[in-house]
Amino acid sequence: xxxxxxxxxxWQFATNHNRMIEFQxxxxxAADGPVELAYFGSSAFxxxxxxxxxxxxxxxxxxPSRKWxxxxxxxxxxxxxxxxxxxxxxxxxxxxxLDAHVLLDRLxxxxxFSDLTIHGIADKHATDSCCAIYDFKKIHKHFxxxxxxxxxxxxxxxxxxxxxxxxxxxxxxxxxxxxxxSDEIWEAVGEIDIALIPVDNSQHVIGFGAVNHxxxxxxxxxxxPHHYYIWDMVQRQSTLQAPSNWLEKYDTVDAVGGPTxxxxxxxxxxxxxxxxxxxxxxxxxxxxxxxxxx
Numbered sequence: 001x002x003x004x005x006x007x008x009x010x011w012q013f014a015t016n017h018n019r020m021i022e023f024q025x026x027x028x029x030a031a032d033g034p035v036e037l038a039y040f041g042s043s044a045f046x047x048x049x050x051x052x053x054x055x056x057x058x059x060x061x062x063x064p065s066r067k068w069x070x071x072x073x074x075x076x077x078x079x080x081x082x083x084x085x086x087x088x089x090x091x092x093x094x095x096x097x098l099d100a101h102v103l104l105d106r107l108x109x110x111x112x113f114s115d116l117t118i119h120g121i122a123d124k125h126a127t128d129s130c131c132a133i134y135d136f137k138k139i140h141k142h143f144x145x146x147x148x149x150x151x152x153x154x155x156x157x158x159x160x161x162x163x164x165x166x167x168x169x170x171x172x173x174x175x176x177x178x179x180x181x182s183d184e185i186w187e188a189v190g191e192i193d194i195a196l197i198p199v200d201n202s203q204h205v206i207g208f209g210a211v212n213h214x215x216x217x218x219x220x221x222x223x224x225p226h227h228y229y230i231w232d233m234v235q236r237q238s239t240l241q242a243p244s245n246w247l248e249k250y251d252t253v254d255a256v257g258g259p260t261x262x263x264x265x266x267x268x269x270x271x272x273x274x275x276x277x278x279x280x281x282x283x284x285x286x287x288x289x290x291x292x293x294x
Contacts, residue, residue, distance in 0.1 A: 009096050012157045017101040020081065023053060023114045024066035024067045030115035032168030040258040042071075042091055042234070043175060043227045045196060046283065048081060049166040055081040057162055057173045061094035073136040073293040076284050082111075084118065086175030087125055088156040091227075106160050117165040121188045124150040125159040126178040128140035131207030133239060161189060168265035172218070174226070179210035186217060193268050195220035197266070200239035209247050221271040222263070230280045232290060243277075250275055259283035 027209040029177040034052030043058040061074040075097040082099040085105050097104045104111055107120030127148050129135050140146045148157045169195045195218050198205040205227055215223055229240040247253050
């Protein structure tokens with residue numbers, strides 16, 4: 001049994017989907033209502049629908065080679081109803097760390113259940129490293145012989161934009177997608193209430209100009225930065241930094257003050273690009289995780 005951890009690991013969990021059977025039997029129509037957004041660090045967010053269905057997008061882990069750890073430990077095992085990954089990079093694809101009923105890995109198309117709809121839109125990972133502190137295209141070419149530029153990039157440099165509809169809100173998880181989209185992709189994304197966009201001072205994924213280009217095109221009511229350094233969760237060798245240089249360009253940044261925030265259609269209606277920043281807050285017991293590795 002030396003390969004016990006090879007492949008999908010749902011069989012190792014003692015839970016079952018009785019909960020989903022109950023949701024399935026509930027025929028009350030989906031309605032507007034409160035939607036909770038919880039930050040789990042890096043690019044991981046849990047979204048809870050008004051009926052209580054939970055969706056985790058982009059749980060993280062360390063690189064399987066263990067030669068380039070970004071985190072002090074892998075993502076804590078977490079129970080959710082649905083797990084989603086935007087692309088096949090280690091800091092976004094740890095679906096095996098979720099005790100989940102449904103896993104949607106690089107979703108292209110639409111998944112609907114109860115008061116939840118998830119759209120996956122196929123596109124490409126960002127590859128413009130002109131603003132980054134190192135040339136990752138050069139590194140991949142030199143050490144792996146891989147040309148990551150589209151359209152003939154390897155699979156791990158494909159990407160899916162994820163739009164989640166629930167409670168009368170449309171939430172876009174940008175993941176690590178490139179900033180320059182075709183008109184067809186912008187149209188497919190549509191109107192967005194809350195945009196989750198990668199921002200950090202190292203401009204690791206996309207530069208500040210690209211971030212602003214995305215915001216200008218989307219015109220979301222709320223912008224939530226992610227994919228940045230958290231001192232007691234992310235290791236320095238990740239090269240990630242805080243998003244302070246970008247944040248300081250704005251007069252008003254709403255520091256959330258905790259790991260969760262609840263939104264409604266009414267609460268965001270009067271907002272125009274409001275920045276809600278979770279800072280170092282994450283929605284799991286960071287101290288226990290750090291000490292126990294669980």
